[in-house]
Structures are given as structure tokens and as C-alpha cells.
Amino acid sequence: MKRALRVSRVVTFVYFVLNGTLLGMWVVQIPAVEERVGISHAALGGFLVLLGAGAFAGMQVGGRLSDRLGTRTVVPAAGVLCSVTLVLPGLAQEPWALGAALLAFGFGNGTLDVSMNAHAVQVEKAYERPVMSAFHATFSVGGVLAALAGAAAIDIGWGTTTTLGAAAGVGVITALVSARGLLPAEPAAPVTGTEGEPGAGSRSVPTRIWLLAVLALLIMLCEGAANDWSVLHLKTVLGAPESTAAFAYGTFAATMTVGRLLADRTSARLGPVAVLRYGSALAAVGITVAALSPWVWAALTGWALFGLGLSGCIPQLFSAAGHADPAAAGTNVSRVAGLGYIGMLAGPAIVGWTTHLTALNHTFLLLALFCATAAAAAGVLRPSPERSRVVELTP
Numbered sequence: 001m002k003r004a005l006r007v008s009r010v011v012t013f014v015y016f017v018l019n020g021t022l023l024g025m026w027v028v029q030i031p032a033v034e035e036r037v038g039i040s041h042a043a044l045g046g047f048l049v050l051l052g053a054g055a056f057a058g059m060q061v062g063g064r065l066s067d068r069l070g071t072r073t074v075v076p077a078a079g080v081l082c083s084v085t086l087v088l089p090g091l092a093q094e095p096w097a098l099g100a101a102l103l104a105f106g107f108g109n110g111t112l113d114v115s116m117n118a119h120a121v122q123v124e125k126a127y128e129r130p131v132m133s134a135f136h137a138t139f140s141v142g143g144v145l146a147a148l149a150g151a152a153a154i155d156i157g158w159g160t161t162t163t164l165g166a167a168a169g170v171g172v173i174t175a176l177v178s179a180r181g182l183l184p185a186e187p188a189a190p191v192t193g194t195e196g197e198p199g200a201g202s203r204s205v206p207t208r209i210w211l212l213a214v215l216a217l218l219i220m221l222c223e224g225a226a227n228d229w230s231v232l233h234l235k236t237v238l239g240a241p242e243s244t245a246a247f248a249y250g251t252f253a254a255t256m257t258v259g260r261l262l263a264d265r266t267s268a269r270l271g272p273v274a275v276l277r278y279g280s281a282l283a284a285v286g287i288t289v290a291a292l293s294p295w296v297w298a299a300l301t302g303w304a305l306f307g308l309g310l311s312g313c314i315p316q317l318f319s320a321a322g323h324a325d326p327a328a329a330g331t332n333v334s335r336v337a338g339l340g341y342i343g344m345l346a347g348p349a350i351v352g353w354t355t356h357l358t359a360l361n362h363t364f365l366l367l368a369l370f371c372a373t374a375a376a377a378a379g380v381l382r383p384s385p386e387r388s389r390v391v392e393l394t395p
Helices: 001-035 042-067 071-091 095-127 131-157 161-180 207-237 242-271 274-290 296-311 313-325 326-354 362-374
Strands: none
Touching: 001 071, 001 095, 001 131, 001 362, 042 095, 042 274, 042 326, 071 095, 071 161, 071 313, 095 326, 131 242, 131 313, 131 362, 161 313, 207 242, 207 274, 207 296, 207 313, 207 326, 207 362, 242 274, 242 296, 242 313, 274 296, 274 313, 274 362, 296 313, 296 362, 326 362
16 A cells, blocks of 8 residues: 555544544633633523534535645645634633634634545545544544643643643644645546536536435434433433433443444445444434433443444445545535534534423434434435436526
């Protein structure tokens, strides 16, 4: 295997870790920023929506720029942008300034997210075997590094601005130094039109891409719900102590990471359809166990199965979107990732709204339904001429 390809895989890991670390550094500083700006928890929720809106916009722009300029140009630029904008929430003194800062940071994060995933698709294509899931696993490693670094900064007495500024500096250096290892842009395949069809630049979005995006929304909605409600489930429904309840998210996150480290080999052996179908089915079983079990240990087992089942699903969807049309890989990934990100943000809210109608644990059965739907629709990952063909628009 060529050394350049191995290096490109390593630096792709670096950018995934960088993205997870930068986002995690903001999360660690949320309480301090909230206190300094003087906003309530409820108001903070609204500001986090601005972060998500910025990320969604960044994904759309980043995907198109990746296709036009190449990921070798966009990924390091996005890494620098995400790093620099990380400082802005730490500088905010007023609510309006915090809102603007989170929009900017979200935009940088979304641009980096989609461009590095587009490059990951390029690396996977060169390897000619699944490697996407391992990249997503290292994003979680970045979150762990951020938690450790944030705790260390607090212990030595660093303020929010100093901590975020130091993280930004390291991020800028990392993004620039790693850029040389990225793969060069692939030559775009010429688009030929038939009579009555316009040429390149007027493609419509294949139905398959929208189906992948809807599945990403369902899966990431489930992930978002687990992030925000798993701990509260054990504490409020099963009466577990806070220290025990924390293990609900811990087991979910741990099995999610382990599953992603194993998913590439599973996909290479059984195929992406099997990973999505049986993974979603396992997730449906896991969340059902968590929802209906009266015992804490069984609920923890359910959350663990939920994380393990979901772990390999999103990488398969992103990979399929990127491979569907090499000339529009970034744009297609941005569509799938963007709609999925909306699901991640909407998941906690949907569960919260549903608790007005039924008990918290019973709302999780809706997540089981979403997982079952993804399992039933897993065949969309199976490429076929009809699904992979890009349809031309007519005047």
C-alpha cells in the first residue's frame, strides 16, 4: 500500500479527533459561559439552536466547496475556521454576542464536519474497503480529550477565554500541519447530456440521496435522544442514584465507540446493508428493553445495546452518499449529514414534547419504531443502476 495513502488515512483521523476536541472544549465551558453572559438554562437551549443552525449552513457550504475546490483545500481551511471561531463564545459578554459567536462557531464546525467526511469517502475509495466507521469512532476520542483538557485547565485556574484560546491555537496548528497529508482532489468526471438535457451544474438530487438523508435523520434523532434523556430516564423513572444514572449515557457512548471500531470489518465481511439492518434492529431491541425494564441493570443493558446497534449505521449512510456520485460527493454528504444533524437536534425536543402525553420511558418506544423503520429500509444501501444514476433536469 502506498505510503501517501497511509498518511492520508492518519491525517483524516487527526481531523476527526480535532473536530471532536473543538466541539468538546465548547461543551466543557458551557456552564462558565452561561454564568458570565447571565442567561438561564431555558435561554441556553435557544442559543444552542443557533449553534445547530450555523452548523447546518456550514455543512451545505462546505459540501459544495469540497466538490468545487477539493477537500485538500477545504478541510484545513475549515479546521482553521472552526478553531478560530471557538474563541468567540469565550469572549462574549452579552447574549446577542453569544448568539453571533455560536452561529459562527457552528458554521465552522459544520464546514469541517462535512469536508472531512467527504475526504474520508475519498480515502475509503482508495483503500477499496470500508474504513469510515473508524473515523467516526475517533471523533468520540476527541470528546474524551476535550473533557480531560478542560478539567486540567479548570484545575490550574485558567479562565474560559484562556482555555478556548489555547485550544484554538493548537487547533490552527494541527489543521495546517496535517494539510500536506490529505489526498489531492480527484478529477471530476465529465457530465454528458443527451438531447433536451442541460449539462453539468443542472443535476437534480437522486431519490436515493434523500432516502439516505431521511434514514440519517431517524438514526441521529435516536442518538440525540440518548444523549439528553438516558441519564434522566434512570434517575426519574427507575429512581437510580445520580452516580448510577450517569452510567446510562456512559454505557451508550462506550458501546457506540467500540461498535464503530468494529463496524468496518463487519461491513467488509457482511456488507453495509447488513450493518444498517441488523444494527438498527439491535438498537430497536435495546431501547425497548430500556423503556420497559423495571430494573436498573436491565435498563443499562438496553442502553448499551442501543449504542452498539446504532454505532455503525451513520458511517454506512455517509459512505453511501459519498460514493453515489464522485463528482458531487461533498454535496451529497452535506445533504445526508445536514438532515441527520437536524434529527440530532430534534430528538431531545421530540422526546420532551411526547412526555406531555405519556411517561418518559414509554416515549422511547417511538425511537424503537424509528430504528425498525431504518432496518426495513436498509436495502437503500444496496447500489443499483437505477439508484445510482443521476437524473438530468429538463427545461
